[in-house]
Every structure is written in C-alpha cells, then in structure tokens.
Amino acid sequence: MKRVAAVDLGASSGRVMLGEVGPDLLRLTEVNRFWNGPVDLRGSLHWDILHLYRSMLDGLRAAGAVDSLGIDSWAVDYGLLDATGQLLSNPFHYRDGRSSISLQEVPGDELYQITGLQQLPINTLYQLKAERLLEQAETLLLIPDLLAYWLTGVIGAERTNASTTQLYDVRRRAWSVELAQRVAVPARLLPQLWEPGDVIGDYAGTPVIAVGSHDTASAVVSVPASEERFAYISSGTWSLVGLELDAPVLTEQARLANFTNEGGVDGRIRFLRNVMGLWILQECQRVWQDDDLPRLLDEAAAAPPFALLIDPDAPEFLAPGDMPARIGDAPKGVIVRCVLESLALAYRRTLRSAQELADRHVDVLHVIGGGSQNELLCQLTADACGLPVLAGPVEASALGNVLVQARALGEPLPDLAAMRALVRSTHRLRRYEPQGKPADWDAAESRVFGTR
Incomplete structure (x- = not known):
C-alpha cells in the first residue's frame, strides 16, 4: 500500500488529503482544509500565496510520513521570479479584470491553430500582456509549480497546466517560443516541462511528484467511466464541460464556438468549454450571508420552473459583487433555481456543441467534483x-x-482505464435519469x- 499527500487547491478553498492506494483500496482522508479566495489590495485582486503555502505545510505535517506528495490547483494564474529566485509580487487573481482579449500581434484563427485554447481574458497570455514586471522577471511559474519550487528548489512547469497558458503548442506538446516572441513575452520566462508522474525533487526527504497539476486534469483522471462515449462536467466554482479525446479539434467551427483543447494525463486532450459554475451561487450566499445551502436548495426545488433565467457566462457574472441584484428582484428560492436551471441550460448547449464539433456521440454524462453533491443541479442537468x-466522486481532483x-511509486495502475476501474470499485456513485419534457427545455x- 502507498500513502501519499495530495495538495489540492481550488479557487474557493484548499485542502491537503492523505491518500492510501493498494489492491482494491483507494481512500482519502482530509487532514487540512483552508480558505482561499481573492484579496483586494488597493483595488487589485490577488491570491494570498503565503497563506496557501503555510496552510499546505500545516497539512503536510498533519499527514505524517508519506511516500510522496503532489500539488494541483486552478489554472492560468502565475508568479514571477527574479534572477535570484525571489517572487516579485503576490500573484494576481484571474478575476482582477486587468486584462482583455485584445491582441494585435497574432490573428485569432492562427493563435487557435497553435494553442487550441478558448479565448478568455483570464488566460495567462492576456494577463501577461497587462503585466508590468516582465522586464524584471526571469521565470514564470504557475501556482502549483511555484509551490513545488518553494518545497524543492527546482524550477519547472507541469505539462497539463502549461497547456492552459495560451503559450503552449497543443500539437507539438511544447512551449511555443515563436509565439511568445511575437507577443513580446520573453521566452526566458518559460521553464522546462514535466510530465505527470515525473519526480520533481524532494521535500524533507519525501519525493515531490508532478501530477496533473491543473486540477481539472487531475479530476478527469478519476472520472469513473467504464465506457468510451462519455462526457464530463468538473463542477465547482467553475464548470468544465467536455470530452476526452486522442487529438485536439482545431477547426474554425471549434474556435468560433469557443472550445478549448487542454492537455490531459497520458497525453489525452480535454476538449471542453469553461462554463460559469457554482461561483454565482457562492456569491449570492455571500451577499445574503446565508450558509444554509440545504434550505436554499429546498426553496429552489419548490420554486416554479423557468420563472427566471440568465446566461451564466455573461460578463456581469464574472467579477465579485452583488450577484442577486445582477440576477433580478426575486425571492432567494427563485434566484437559486434560476442559477441552477441556467447552468443546466449552459451545460446542455455546450455538450451538444462538443459532440457535433468532435463528431463524438455521448451515452452518459459524469458529474464530478463538489457540484456532484448538489442533487437538484444533477437532476436538472440530466433533464436538460x-x-x-x-454523480461522483466529490474529491475528484485529489483522487486523480x-x-x-x-x-509513479509502482502501484499496478498502467493506464487511465485501470485508475478509473479502481475509482468505480471503491466509491459510491449516484445515478440520475432524465425526467420532464424536452420541449420545456x-x-x-x-x-x-x-x-x-
């Protein structure tokens, strides 16, 4: 049996999990969970990276002796190091709003042919176009790689997360140095690439292993699929809706539909769209100062269907603020139902497009991550x-x-199929069958x- 520590950082909370893996055994124990979120510094949103590092160390101490540790987190955000290896500033939060998708140097269709990425202002490339410290910087490290560097002293970038930066050639599976030069991003910033499973270095004698360091890449590893024709929604603060493919889809139709091709574990492609997720509901709860989610969901279940609907991907729902006021003047139950029904509609639209663009029929939809616990959302998603x-597993990223x-430590898990079979045999899943009238949707x- 192997005992490992998984540091899993989400956009609203982080956790350190103790994982135990052996024949017919896959068990997680939470040893430290901690807050994460934007910090407003004189009008700019940042991550409290030192809080995350300290909380990670607290969790690793609580986990005790382990055979290895690995780190995953959300994508796109980064820290810049100077020539001495010092962090130049606290990393910006992707919701800061400092960047736009205006890019003059490379036409959008050519950029898509290289990177395969959905055009979003939060992408690393667009953030770097607004960066004021590029000339002082020697190295760019995404969040998991920055934390791994502080643990090991070794600089590098794990491939699945690098693929989200819009500076990575999705077909060549390498940094696009030429693209970086064209957009005035110094190529020296781009470190060596690691594969999931590579040993980065060690922390106090414990190997630090590169995992699918983009949390969605790790989450998709643990999709408990037994069939090929499946789709997934990694449901949390964001919803990542897509398919797992052998090769990227780089057609003009895919670009115009704003689909992204991100790297997955074992060289797979995650063909997906970022859809706004439970962030909208989380912000509503924050404004209401109401943490009683079960009661809110009961009120939503009793509310009339389709009384109020929104486009959850509209720009007004990206930034923090008075989310209920942005949705409409209605009781809490109606607003919660509006958010969940609107998300289900966005999933329906995205999934239908993904199947058409990839020429892949889907028979079953797996919902993984924290949103898999939301029974009303799962049923509405099946209906839509x-x-x-x-639905399940909940801690999908940590499991992956x-x-x-x-x-990497030698357990007989040769491929994704073997990993997923172990998830199926050790974790309870809940099945939701479509109900209601398709015409209503x-x-x-x-x-x-x-x-x-």
Whole structure:
C-alpha cells in the first residue's frame, strides 16, 4: 500500500488529503482544509500565496510520513521570479479584470491553430500582456509549480497546466517560443516541462511528484467511466464541460464556438468549454450571508420552473459583487433555481456543441467534483441534457492527484482505464435519469440563447 499527500487547491478553498492506494483500496482522508479566495489590495485582486503555502505545510505535517506528495490547483494564474529566485509580487487573481482579449500581434484563427485554447481574458497570455514586471522577471511559474519550487528548489512547469497558458503548442506538446516572441513575452520566462508522474525533487526527504497539476486534469483522471462515449462536467466554482479525446479539434467551427483543447494525463486532450459554475451561487450566499445551502436548495426545488433565467457566462457574472441584484428582484428560492436551471441550460448547449464539433456521440454524462453533491443541479442537468448523469466522486481532483502519484511509486495502475476501474470499485456513485419534457427545455434555451 502507498500513502501519499495530495495538495489540492481550488479557487474557493484548499485542502491537503492523505491518500492510501493498494489492491482494491483507494481512500482519502482530509487532514487540512483552508480558505482561499481573492484579496483586494488597493483595488487589485490577488491570491494570498503565503497563506496557501503555510496552510499546505500545516497539512503536510498533519499527514505524517508519506511516500510522496503532489500539488494541483486552478489554472492560468502565475508568479514571477527574479534572477535570484525571489517572487516579485503576490500573484494576481484571474478575476482582477486587468486584462482583455485584445491582441494585435497574432490573428485569432492562427493563435487557435497553435494553442487550441478558448479565448478568455483570464488566460495567462492576456494577463501577461497587462503585466508590468516582465522586464524584471526571469521565470514564470504557475501556482502549483511555484509551490513545488518553494518545497524543492527546482524550477519547472507541469505539462497539463502549461497547456492552459495560451503559450503552449497543443500539437507539438511544447512551449511555443515563436509565439511568445511575437507577443513580446520573453521566452526566458518559460521553464522546462514535466510530465505527470515525473519526480520533481524532494521535500524533507519525501519525493515531490508532478501530477496533473491543473486540477481539472487531475479530476478527469478519476472520472469513473467504464465506457468510451462519455462526457464530463468538473463542477465547482467553475464548470468544465467536455470530452476526452486522442487529438485536439482545431477547426474554425471549434474556435468560433469557443472550445478549448487542454492537455490531459497520458497525453489525452480535454476538449471542453469553461462554463460559469457554482461561483454565482457562492456569491449570492455571500451577499445574503446565508450558509444554509440545504434550505436554499429546498426553496429552489419548490420554486416554479423557468420563472427566471440568465446566461451564466455573461460578463456581469464574472467579477465579485452583488450577484442577486445582477440576477433580478426575486425571492432567494427563485434566484437559486434560476442559477441552477441556467447552468443546466449552459451545460446542455455546450455538450451538444462538443459532440457535433468532435463528431463524438455521448451515452452518459459524469458529474464530478463538489457540484456532484448538489442533487437538484444533477437532476436538472440530466433533464436538460437528456442523458443519464452519474454523480461522483466529490474529491475528484485529489483522487486523480493520488492515483498519478501511486502509479509513479509502482502501484499496478498502467493506464487511465485501470485508475478509473479502481475509482468505480471503491466509491459510491449516484445515478440520475432524465425526467420532464424536452420541449420545456427547448423553450427555456430559446429564451436565454435564442434559436440555433
């Protein structure tokens, strides 16, 4: 049996999990959970990276002796090091709003052919275009790589997370130095690349292993699929809706539909769209100062269907603020139902597009991550998409993190199929069958997005 520590950092909370892996055994124990979120510094949003580092160390101490450790986190955000290896400033939060998707140097269609990425102002490339410290910087490290550097003293970048920067050639599986030079990003910033499973270095004698350090890459490892024709929603603060493919889809239709091709573990491609997730509901709860989610969901279940609908990907829902006021003047239950139904409609629209663009039919939809616990959202998603939904596991990113470490340490998990079979045999899943009338969802989708 292997004992490993998984540091799993989400956009609203972080955790250190103790993972135990052996024949017919895959168990997680939470040893430290801590707050994460934006900190407003004189009008700019940043991450409290030292709080995250200290909390990670506290968790590693609580985990005790382990065979290895690995780190995953959200994508796109970074720290810049100077020539002495010192962090130049606290990393910006992707919701800061300092960047835009205005880029003159490379046409959008050419950029997509290189990177395969959805055009979002939060992407690392666009953040770097607004960066004031580039000339002082020697190295760019994404969040998991920065924390690994502080643990080991070794500089590098794990490949799945590098693929989210819009500075990575998705076909060559390497940094696009030429692209970096064209957009005036110094190529010296781009460190060596690691594969998931590579040993980075050690921390106090414990190997630090590169995992799928983009949390969604780790989460997709633990999708408990037994069939090929599946789709997934990694559901949390964000919703990542997509397919797992062997090769990127770089057609003009995929670009115009704003789909992204990100690297996955074992060289797979995560063909997906970022859809706004439970962030909207979290912000509503913050404004209401109401932490009683079960009661809110009961009120939402009793509210009339489709009374109020929004486009959850509209720009006004990206930044923190008075989310209920942005949605409309309505009781809490109606607003919560609005958020969940609107998310389900966005999933339906995205999943249908993904199947068409990739020429891949889907038979089942897996919902993983924290949102898999939201029974109303899972049922609405099954209804909207007209597909059975299998919900779970909840701690999907941590499980994928643990599985990649265990394989690197010699556990007989040769491929994703073996990892997923172990998840299926050790974790309870809940199945939701489609209910209701498809015509009602057709009409609701037309109200929000217009006719196709």
